Amino acid sequence: MNVQAVLGEIRNRPGTGEVIxxxxxxxxxxxxxxxxxxxxxxxxxxxxxxxxxxxxVWRGLPGSERxxxxxxxxDLIDRNADTLAELExxxxxxxxxxxxxxxxxGAEWFRYYAGWCTKIEGIAADVNTGGVMGPNSQLHAYTLxxxxxxxxxxxxxxxxxxxxxxxxxxxxxxxxxxxVKPAEETPLSALVLDRLLAEGGVPDxxxxxxxxxxxxxxxxxxxxxxxxxxAFTGSTEVGKEIVRTASSNLKxxxxxxxxxxxxxxxxxxxxxxxxxxxxxxxxIHSGQGCICGSxxxxxxxxxxxxxxxxxxxxxxxxxxxPTEEGSMIGPLISAKQLNRVMGFLDDGKxxxxxxxxxxxxxxxxxYFVHPTVLTNVDPATSRLYKQEIFGPxxxxxxxxxxxxxxxxxxxxxxxxxxxxxxxxxxRAHRIAKEIxxxxxxxxxxxxxxxxxxxxxxxxxxxxxxxGRAGIDTYLQSKTVWAQL
Ligand code: NAD
Numbered sequence: 001m002n003v004q005a006v007l008g009e010i011r012n013r014p015g016t017g018e019v020i021x022x023x024x025x026x027x028x029x030x031x032x033x034x035x036x037x038x039x040x041x042x043x044x045x046x047x048x049x050x051x052x053x054x055x056x057v058w059r060g061l062p063g064s065e066r067x068x069x070x071x072x073x074x075d076l077i078d079r080n081a082d083t084l085a086e087l088e089x090x091x092x093x094x095x096x097x098x099x100x101x102x103x104x105x106g107a108e109w110f111r112y113y114a115g116w117c118t119k120i121e122g123i124a125a126d127v128n129t130g131g132v133m134g135p136n137s138q139l140h141a142y143t144l145x146x147x148x149x150x151x152x153x154x155x156x157x158x159x160x161x162x163x164x165x166x167x168x169x170x171x172x173x174x175x176x177x178x179x180v181k182p183a184e185e186t187p188l189s190a191l192v193l194d195r196l197l198a199e200g201g202v203p204d205x206x207x208x209x210x211x212x213x214x215x216x217x218x219x220x221x222x223x224x225x226x227x228x229x230x231a232f233t234g235s236t237e238v239g240k241e242i243v244r245t246a247s248s249n250l251k252x253x254x255x256x257x258x259x260x261x262x263x264x265x266x267x268x269x270x271x272x273x274x275x276x277x278x279x280x281x282x283x284i285h286s287g288q289g290c291i292c293g294s295x296x297x298x299x300x301x302x303x304x305x306x307x308x309x310x311x312x313x314x315x316x317x318x319x320x321x322p323t324e325e326g327s328m329i330g331p332l333i334s335a336k337q338l339n340r341v342m343g344f345l346d347d348g349k350x351x352x353x354x355x356x357x358x359x360x361x362x363x364x365x366x367y368f369v370h371p372t373v374l375t376n377v378d379p380a381t382s383r384l385y386k387q388e389i390f391g392p393x394x395x396x397x398x399x400x401x402x403x404x405x406x407x408x409x410x411x412x413x414x415x416x417x418x419x420x421x422x423x424x425x426x427r428a429h430r431i432a433k434e435i436x437x438x439x440x441x442x443x444x445x446x447x448x449x450x451x452x453x454x455x456x457x458x459x460x461x462x463x464x465x466x467g468r469a470g471i472d473t474y475l476q477s478k479t480v481w482a483q484l
Contacts, residue, residue: 011033016041017216023335026322037211050149053149057203058177059176064117071110077103086099088102109165109169113169113450114173116170139481142480147174152224158333158390160183166233166466174471181218230254255462256465259414261295261414264409266421267299278419279313282296287391298396317329329392341389341390341393358392406431413458416437416457419440429442449466453466
């Protein structure tokens with residue numbers, strides 16, 4: 001399937017709602033358009049997923065068979081990497097080499113979870129505590145790990161291939177059937193991946209793709225009584241909305257939400273490395289990564305040096321569209337996101353923060369904002385400091401000692417990621433225990449692997465993705481008792 005075919009296919013998808021344009025964020029040109037699938041399509045998709053679940057066409061397969069299929073899907077993703085990466089660049093503005101890496105990681109999600117298909121197991125125990133069965137009864141108990149029936153998988157635009165694979169690989173490994181909704185801004189690669197699942201051998205009805213808005217298709221999935229679980233990645237605000245809607249039938253909900261991740265740089269750190277990683281850790285993908293470190297705290301003695309280093313990198317990053325030679329950083333995803341980021345920057349200007357570099361939109365087509373470094377920000381009042389911006393904007397503040405650094409790190413309603421740069425290993429591990437976040441990286445940053453659990457403390461989420469915890473997200477536990 002080539003890019004032109006995908007653009008035509010989405011245009012021809014049936015729908016009953018609004019026509020939604022798909023925009024190239026680097027050129028502001030419309031690439032194609034599609035019609036919101038509408039509520040009837042959601043009902044049909046859930047019915048298909050429910051029928052496939054009841055017919056056991058997927059969960060009834062031996063784990064080894066599911067594993068082979070997932071492995072084949074991974075190989076197909078690799079084989080179609082050119083198309084997927086091209087779509088990722090066209091639709092999300094991601095530079096080609098980065099799009100390639102993301103696509104390769106997508107395939108690895110499927111290989112990793114192929115391995116888990118044959119390792120879904122519970123516990124067993126002999127129990128003789130009796131209860132009403134009498135003091136001498138001998139009982140044997142064991143647990144079964146069973147897939148939820150229909151799961152709703154909803155995710156954002158910031159890494160379309162990655163987000164699709166992160167949801168589909170574990171839910172399929174667990175044996176779930178699903179309805180899947182990518183972001184309305186970036187549904188294109190999902191069409192290809194959907195096709196590759198079928199080509200790899202995932203039976204009809206197991207995965208059902210829906211293309212539409214969040215407030216229409218997404219809300220209908222979340223409200224549907226036959227959807228047993230929703231696994232959502234997106235903003236904290238929509239996450240809360242999903243929880244409210246899901247309460248109608250007490251659906252289980254997993255949430256991977258926003259962050260305002262702190263980066264602590266101590267004066268004994270390898271400063272070259274810390275400066276480079278802290279800068280790339282916020283400016284990569286124009287700051288549109290949930291794990292971006294958007295609040296940097298620097299020990300006072302090296303504050304000026306670190307700010308200068310980050311600013312130098314910010315000023316030398318080549319922004320541009322994926323077809324522009326040497327581009328390292330792409331645009332923001334949409335005009336809406338651009339306005340949101342500029343709104344935060346306008347606030348900062350009226351609050352009197354120091355804009356050390358950036359703070360403006362580039363004078364060209366495309367939704368490009370210059371990487372922005374802000375100091376002299378008031379943590380008590382600044383919206384810039386408190387709220388997730390999801391743009392290339394970082395605040396940098398000084399601290400004096402470990403306690404102050406930890407207090408700053410935890411001074412947020414979020415708890416997704418955090419980073420500590422120091423050569424004092426004892427301090428690094430001590431601080432790792434104190435930070436209220438689901439991920440702490442010590443002398444490294446932006447680390448992620450499908451083999452290790454990823455989840456948020458506080459308002460950054462509920463539950464986990466990746467690792468063993470990632471397959472447990474799609475399994476429920478049943479306890480079986482037997483009298484011997
Ligand atoms: P968003 O919450 O606006 O949208 C995410 C998805 O939810 C989209 O598919 C959207 O259509 C859908 N949606 C919107 N309203 C809905 C509703 N009422 N009911 C059901 N679905 C609805 O988020 P976004 O702006 O697309 O993405 C950026 C956010 O995602 C950031 O906050 C970022 O931190 C977060 N994110 C988190 C992780 C993580 O793993 N923690 C990863 C990537 C992105």
